[in-house]
Amino acid sequence: MILYACALGLCLTAALVALLPARAVTVAAEVITALAGVVAAVAGARATLGHGWSAWLPDLLPLGGLRLALDPLGGLFTAITGAVTVCAAIHGIGSGAARATRAVIPLFVAALLLVPAADSVSTFLFGWELMAMTSLLLVAAEHRDRPSVGKAALWYAVMTHLGLVTIMCGLCYLAAGATGDGFDQLRAAELSPAARDVIFLATLAGFAAKAGIVPLHVWLPRAYPAAPGHVSPLMSGAMVNMGVYGVVRVGLDLLRGGPVWWWWIVLALGALSALYGVLHAAMATDLKRLLGYSSTENMGLVLIGVGAAGFFAADGAGPLAALALTAALLHVVNHAAFKTLLFQAAGSVQRATGTRDLDALGGLRTRMPYTTALFAVGALCASALPPGNGFVSEWLLLQSLIHALPASGVAGAVTMPLAVGAIALTAGLAVATFVKAFGVGFLARPRSPAAERAAESPRTAICGTALAAAACLLLALDPALVLPALTAAVTRVIPVGRPVTGEVTLRLSAITGSISPVLIALALAGAVAAVLSLVRAVATRRVRRPARLWDCGAGPVSARMEYTATSFAEPLQRVFVDALQPESAIDVTVVKESAYLVQRVRFRARVPDRVERLLYEPVLAAAVRLGSQARRLADGSVHRYLSYGFYALTGVLIVLAVIS
Amino acid sequence: MVLQVLVVAAGAPLLAGLMRQVRARLEGRAGAGVRQPWRDLRKLARKERIAPHGTGYLFRAAPPLLAGTTLVVAAAVPLVTAASPLDGVADLFAVAALLALGSVALALGGLDTGTAFGGMGASREMTVLALVEPTILLAVFALSIRVGTTDLGAIVTETASSPLSVISPVSLLAAVALAVVTIAESGRIPVDNPSTHLELTMIHEAMILEYAGPDLALIEWASAMRLTVMLGLFTGLFAPAGIATAGAGPIMLLVAVVAFALKVALLGGVLAAGEVFMAKLRLFRVPELLAGSFLMALLAVAASFFLA
Numbered sequence: 032m033i034l035y036a037c038a039l040g041l042c043l044t045a046a047l048v049a050l051l052p053a054r055a056v057t058v059a060a061e062v063i064t065a066l067a068g069v070v071a072a073v074a075g076a077r078a079t080l081g082h083g084w085s086a087w088l089p090d091l092l093p094l095g096g097l098r099l100a101l102d103p104l105g106g107l108f109t110a111i112t113g114a115v116t117v118c119a120a121i122h123g124i125g126s127g128a129a130r131a132t133r134a135v136i137p138l139f140v141a142a143l144l145l146v147p148a149a150d151s152v153s154t155f156l157f158g159w160e161l162m163a164m165t166s167l168l169l170v171a172a173e174h175r176d177r178p179s180v181g182k183a184a185l186w187y188a189v190m191t192h193l194g195l196v197t198i199m200c201g202l203c204y205l206a207a208g209a210t211g212d213g214f215d216q217l218r219a220a221e222l223s224p225a226a227r228d229v230i231f232l233a234t235l236a237g238f239a240a241k242a243g244i245v246p247l248h249v250w251l252p253r254a255y256p257a258a259p260g261h262v263s264p265l266m267s268g269a270m271v272n273m274g275v276y277g278v279v280r281v282g283l284d285l286l287r288g289g290p291v292w293w294w295w296i297v298l299a300l301g302a303l304s305a306l307y308g309v310l311h312a313a314m315a316t317d318l319k320r321l322l323g324y325s326s327t328e329n330m331g332l333v334l335i336g337v338g339a340a341g342f343f344a345a346d347g348a349g350p351l352a353a354l355a356l357t358a359a360l361l362h363v364v365n366h367a368a369f370k371t372l373l374f375q376a377a378g379s380v381q382r383a384t385g386t387r388d389l390d391a392l393g394g395l396r397t398r399m400p401y402t403t404a405l406f407a408v409g410a411l412c413a414s415a416l417p418p419g420n421g422f423v424s425e426w427l428l429l430q431s432l433i434h435a436l437p438a439s440g441v442a443g444a445v446t447m448p449l450a451v452g453a454i455a456l457t458a459g460l461a462v463a464t465f466v467k468a469f470g471v472g473f474l475a476r477p478r479s480p481a482a483e484r485a486a487e488s489p490r491t492a493i494c495g496t497a498l499a500a501a502a503c504l505l506l507a508l509d510p511a512l513v514l515p516a517l518t519a520a521v522t523r524v525i526p527v528g529r530p531v532t533g534e535v536t537l538r539l540s541a542i543t544g545s546i547s548p549v550l551i552a553l554a555l556a557g558a559v560a561a562v563l564s565l566v567r568a569v570a571t572r573r574v575r576r577p578a579r580l581w582d583c584g585a586g587p588v589s590a591r592m593e594y595t596a597t598s599f600a601e602p603l604q605r606v607f608v609d610a611l612q613p614e615s616a617i618d619v620t621v622v623k624e625s626a627y628l629v630q631r632v633r634f635r636a637r638v639p640d641r642v643e644r645l646l647y648e649p650v651l652a653a654a655v656r657l658g659s660q661a662r663r664l665a666d667g668s669v670h671r672y673l674s675y676g677f678y679a680l681t682g683v684l685i686v687l688a689v690i691s
Numbered sequence: 692m693v694l695q696v697l698v699v700a701a702g703a704p705l706l707a708g709l710m711r712q713v714r715a716r717l718e719g720r721a722g723a724g725v726r727q728p729w730r731d732l733r734k735l736a737r738k739e740r741i742a743p744h745g746t747g748y749l750f751r752a753a754p755p756l757l758a759g760t761t762l763v764v765a766a767a768v769p770l771v772t773a774a775s776p777l778d779g780v781a782d783l784f785a786v787a788a789l790l791a792l793g794s795v796a797l798a799l800g801g802l803d804t805g806t807a808f809g810g811m812g813a814s815r816e817m818t819v820l821a822l823v824e825p826t827i828l829l830a831v832f833a834l835s836i837r838v839g840t841t842d843l844g845a846i847v848t849e850t851a852s853s854p855l856s857v858i859s860p861v862s863l864l865a866a867v868a869l870a871v872v873t874i875a876e877s878g879r880i881p882v883d884n885p886s887t888h889l890e891l892t893m894i895h896e897a898m899i900l901e902y903a904g905p906d907l908a909l910i911e912w913a914s915a916m917r918l919t920v921m922l923g924l925f926t927g928l929f930a931p932a933g934i935a936t937a938g939a940g941p942i943m944l945l946v947a948v949v950a951f952a953l954k955v956a957l958l959g960g961v962l963a964a965g966e967v968f969m970a971k972l973r974l975f976r977v978p979e980l981l982a983g984s985f986l987m988a989l990l991a992v993a994a995s996f997f998l999a
Binding site: 313393396397414415416417422426429430433434441444445448449451452454455456458459460462463466467469470471474475476536542543544545546547550551554555558559561562563566569570571572573574575576577578579580581582588590592593594598599600601602603605606 | 742745747763767781782784811818826829835841842900985
């Protein structure tokens with residue numbers, strides 16, 4: 032508890048220090064934030080290991096006061112937030128962000144720490160709104176420099192506040208049925224099934240919006256590119272997790288599970304988000320947009336795990352439920368690690384080249400060697416291939432799903448194979464996505480002068496990114512390290528024994544299955560070493576002769592002949608043409624004298640977000656129409672306004688008279 | 692296990708030679724002989740190494756990585772013996788992921804050259820890979836239901852103890868699905884043609900266009916091993932007769948090696964004979980084929996539930 036309070040205190044100190052005018056303190060704010068992250072990570076880890084606490088500060092907030100408690104589940108998310116904060120703060124040292132941005136970041140971190148520790152509805156909503164407001168300020172920070180930022184911030188503001196409204200309605204309805212607004216009282220509440228359904232669906236909508244789940248994801252690919260470089264890791268690594276936390280906390284803890292159909296909805300939303308997110312990530316050419324859609328994909332995978340856990344729990348298959356939830360939470364941890372790494376590397380690339388467009392990048396391998404190597408680690412982890420950390424959690428998730436068949440009835444027989452298929456297609460497309468991001472963005476030859484002038488980022492940025500990479504590798508080789516914390520968090524909501532055991536080899540306790548990530552990595556290293564020594568023994572001529580690339584005999588190969596991100600994704604775009612419905616336009620300008628001589632050809636291609644087009648644009652258009660029609664009511668005449676007032680007052684009086 | 696890796700490493704080029712020979716004979720040519728791939732490898736290994744302009748360490752790291760992943764898979768999969776020290780370390784999911792890792796290494800090597808061919812090959816390879824993945828995992832799902840685990844040794848031992856259990860709708864559907872996937876992953880007709888160098892059609896060959904000498908030898912060797920391992924895995928899953936179990940003596944191991952060689956040679960011969968009568972599919976028709984195999988795998992899983 033003291034540690035947690037220290038972390039919050041350090042955040043506030045950092046915010047105050049950042050506001051001081053002196054030049055020397057700009058580094059101090061980041062250092063203090065990083066310290067706060069370390070302390071928060073330790074506090075969260077201690078809570079998962081059984082040192083939970085609770086506190087009530089009745090005078091700090093109106094209504095119910097500030098009610099805090101850190102149990103293993105909250106502790107896990109606090110620890111993740113702390114770890115991400117450390118990396119992001121170190122990466123941000125010397126980034127040259129504006130003073131206001133520097134001051135808001137620690138407040139944002141404080142809000143992120145407050146949400147998983149909240150123990151009453153009012154505290155939770157306070158933390159949630161603080162998180163929404165501070166992140167909104169950060170998204171909008173660079174609105175003067177780039178016009179697209181303002182629009183992104185508007186989308187974000189609307190979506191996050193709609194989410195807040197539904198969460199508030201759901202939780203207040205729940206509190207109204209209980210004896211108070213503390214979480215302990217909510218757990219004891221006796222509610223009708225219909226009320227529970229309404230509460231779950233309302234909060235699910237709000238939490239899904241925060242986690243970037245389709246169809247509420249529209250803010251996400253806009254807000255990430257808009258946010259300053261070292262803010263997007265915080266948003267993607269720490270903030271979207273809060274959506275998952277909310278679903279687990281409310282659905283599995285406060286409401287103590289529910290009917291099977293709740294979890295079907297969660298599962299279906301997860302599968303839809305995973306597929307939709309990865310498909311758009313595979314098409315994206317903006318590096319940060321790609322990573323944003325990839326967040327949607329990974330949160331979808333997590334929700335598949337959470338949905339499966341609820342499904343099994345409702346079915347009475349406790350051990351399977353615990354396994355599925357462990358897989359989901361492990362994926363949250365892994366996603367936080369590799370997404371922090373990837374966003375930091377992307378931020379470094381943007382700072383070095385001034386562009387995020389993969390079609391204009393390339394050749395960074397020689398210009399930014401450290402960032403390239405670190406991004407490669409992140410890409411390996413994100414594409415769920417061994418020896419990356421994403422592989423371990425997806426393996427656990429698949430194991431929990433494929434062993435569901437004997438346990439669950441016809442419903443499971445239909446749902447689980449489809450879920451496995453969705454995860455598998457997601458994994459395959461994620462591989463293609465990250466081969467594109469890394470291969471086109473960092474390898475080969477620079478495709479623009481901006482990429483050609485790139486220089487390696489400052490040492491602090493590399494340090495922050497390397498820290499995240501070290502976390503990724505540690506999680507990949509020794510996932511057993513976080514197992515005690517995950518088990519404690521899972522048993523908090525699904526009280527059965529340890530679902531996964533083992534140190535070097537992970538063994539599943541309910542079903543037969545085991546895997547050893549570290550031994551796979553060692554075998555791989557041994558095999559590569561064996562191959563290399565074989566080649567050394569057989570191939571006698573060691574020196575490599577420089578040679579020309581195959582250019583069909585038509586002169587040196589230029590950067591214009593390279594495959595770009597768009598052309599790399601073209602076959603996939605053709606395969607999924609029905610799902611994506613890409614748009615392209617060709618304008619041919621001919622010479623005035625003859626229709627056969629072409630002066631200029633312009634080609635534009637775009638893959639629009641279909642959910643946005645089908646779901647949001649009609650609503651927006653209707654709202655604009657309504658607004659312009661409503662303008663006719665206000666034509667500027669004072670007499671008219673006075674008469675409005677008069678009629679309204681009369682109307683109210685008449686209504687009151689009738690009622691009484 | 693060491694024996695198994697050695698058999699695969701030595702036998703893979705022979706399998707490639709056998710398949711070429713079968714094709715040549717069926718097409719009315721004399722053929723170069725079964726041992727020709729080994730001669731090619733020897734020749735390539737003695738040549739000078741090349742560092743094409745503008746390529747970096749990934750270009751150089753890709754061939755050893757591909758060969759390394761293939762060796763690990765060859766050690767983990769029950770081909771000759773069902774008792775592997777990697778049992779419990781890597782299951783069917785891990786094997787599928789390791790094979791994908793090899794493809795990714797090669798695709799990055801292709802992209803690293805910065806030529807149109809490299810990018811084209813990488814892009815097509817990744818498209819096929821993304822579409823193959825669901826079928827593999829669902830087929831694994833279907834096969835694991837009977838045994839209750841995805842552990843390869845357990846599946847093969849179970850099938851070996853009751854060979855007739857293979858003749859069930861579940862296994863047959865899964866077999867068809869896996870067969871299509873095997874062909875797609877190992878780059879054979881009708882998905883890819885290993886002997887084409889036409890830019891409209893090539894996938895694998897486009898990625899490795901810039902490789903020469905020992906690097907090319909490594910890739911050719913690894914590709915042959917991948918084909919062998921996949922055919923061996925296929926026979927192991929559906930016809931594990933003769934496979935040695937834990938604690939088998941040297942004679943049993945010898946029998947197992949001969950049985951493995953015969954089965955894989957037979958399957959390779961059938962595949963090569965089939966290729967003679969088939970044309971390569973257009974690249975954009977390949978997804979339809981893979982979608983069909985995905986449906987088979989899905990039916991296999993559904994059947995295993997409703998028929999059980």
